[in-house]
Amino acid sequence: MTIPLIIALLVVLVVIIVRLAKSPAQRPARAVYAILDPLARGKALYEEGHREEAVRAFTEAIEEDPNNLAAYTLRGAAYNKMGKYPEALADQTRVIELDPMVALSYYYRGNTYHMAGEPRKALNDIDRSLQLDPSNVRAQENKRFLMLYLEQHPELQ
Numbered sequence: 001m002t003i004p005l006i007i008a009l010l011v012v013l014v015v016i017i018v019r020l021a022k023s024p025a026q027r028p029a030r031a032v033y034a035i036l037d038p039l040a041r042g043k044a045l046y047e048e049g050h051r052e053e054a055v056r057a058f059t060e061a062i063e064e065d066p067n068n069l070a071a072y073t074l075r076g077a078a079y080n081k082m083g084k085y086p087e088a089l090a091d092q093t094r095v096i097e098l099d100p101m102v103a104l105s106y107y108y109r110g111n112t113y114h115m116a117g118e119p120r121k122a123l124n125d126i127d128r129s130l131q132l133d134p135s136n137v138r139a140q141e142n143k144r145f146l147m148l149y150l151e152q153h154p155e156l157q
Helices: 003-020 029-033 038-047 051-064 069-081 085-098 103-115 119-132 137-152
Strands: none
Touching (some): 069 085, 069 103, 103 119, 103 137
């Protein structure tokens, strides 16, 4: 057998194992995801709640491709979940620098600004997100909440 054929068979085997597993808890995650690319491995680790390991995998994906929007977005989400807001904001800002027309990037960064205690910056990003995608219901709800919050806390304006 040739090497490409062996690799193809391994990939098919991994797909079959993943699809046959009834729940994420039943999937042999470490064995299956170890042969996948860093982004896929990071996603799996993130979904399993292994944030620190996910960050390492996303960092590896970024090192392979410094313009990988998905890796920056997901690493930012992992940092956000870990309460590492400066790191999350840096990644979310990088995504916006790479592609300023992605509404969800502004939405995510706005949420992080809110979590970091910066409601004015959060509202600015949510507004930008809605300019790009007025149909985002969550962004609409967050905007209403932030506006009320800022009305009640004028010292933050």
